Amino acid sequence: MTEAVALAIPAAPQYVALARLAAAEIALKSGFDEAAAEDVRLAVSEACTSILRHARGSGGLMRLQFRPDGDALAVEVHLPAERADLDGALSDAASEEERFGFATLEHLADDFEMIEAEGGDVVVRFTWRGLG
Amino acid sequence: MDFQVDIHRDGDIGVLGVRGEVDVYTAPKLKAAVVETMEGGCVRLVVDLSEVGFMDSSGLGVLVSALKRTKDAGGALRLVCGDERVLKIFRITGLSKVFAIDASRESAMSAMGAAS
Numbered sequence: 183m184t185e186a187v188a189l190a191i192p193a194a195p196q197y198v199a200l201a202r203l204a205a206a207e208i209a210l211k212s213g214f215d216e217a218a219a220e221d222v223r224l225a226v227s228e229a230c231t232s233i234l235r236h237a238r239g240s241g242g243l244m245r246l247q248f249r250p251d252g253d254a255l256a257v258e259v260h261l262p263a264e265r266a267d268l269d270g271a272l273s274d275a276a277s278e279e280e281r282f283g284f285a286t287l288e289h290l291a292d293d294f295e296m297i298e299a300e301g302g303d304v305v306v307r308f309t310w311r312g313l314g
Numbered sequence: 315m316d317f318q319v320d321i322h323r324d325g326d327i328g329v330l331g332v333r334g335e336v337d338v339y340t341a342p343k344l345k346a347a348v349v350e351t352m353e354g355g356c357v358r359l360v361v362d363l364s365e366v367g368f369m370d371s372s373g374l375g376v377l378v379s380a381l382k383r384t385k386d387a388g389g390a391l392r393l394v395c396g397d398e399r400v401l402k403i404f405r406i407t408g409l410s411k412v413f414a415i416d417a418s419r420e421s422a423m424s425a426m427g428a429a430s
Contacts, residue, residue, distance in 0.1 A: 279375030
């Protein structure tokens with residue numbers, strides 16, 4: 183798979199499993215081996231979970247983008263501004279769980295950031311390089 | 315696989331058999347099972363993750379809080395896990411040094427000092 187894939191799923195905990203399924207399948211189709219695809223699955227789970235920790239209310243969609251580029255894979259998860267609850271700096275992990283999540287993303291991906299994008303969307307992005 | 319936690323007691327040890335994937339959606343059910351077992355009088359817990367195919371930081375959060383609760387109550391917590399995919403997140407976060415992790419439920423029970 184060399185084309186970009188976009189996925190919109192309800193921004194709710196019960197849909198994170200669906201994001202994981204898609205992530206692992208896309209990684210395998212992009213040429214990742216099973217161990218690397220497993221890492222992508224875990225990282226996407228952490229990214230969606232981090233995003234949901236900064237969501238308020240219910241309803242709406244989170245958008246995932248997967249962009250294979252040679253032997254790299256770039257992933258972005260967006261939470262729309264109207265669902266975002268931005269108390270304090272996003273990069274300051276508030277809870278112990280969130281610190282574990284950030285540590286996992288930092289370990290697994292070559293670069294990882296969680297930012298407030300222009301317009302107020304919360305965005306988690308990370309890349310794998312040199313795999314596949 | 316649907317998420318499920320089977321709770322049973324072996325003497326004064328609470329044994330939680332977890333099945334499925336532990337994530338932001340299912341972790342509260344694991345937490346509820348830990349609380350229920352401890353409120354039932356067990357301060358020594360074995361959480362068996364042998365049938366868990368996936369766990370992320372949401373599960374780690376529940377297990378760390380269970381470890382603290384059992385220690386504060388004068389008890390202990392041991393985990394059962396032999397799956398590399400699940401053990402990986404314990405290593406990444408440094409928690410493999412914090413938890414007592416056994417490869418089988420029998421080892422965990424004997425390390426816990428079960429009478430049986």
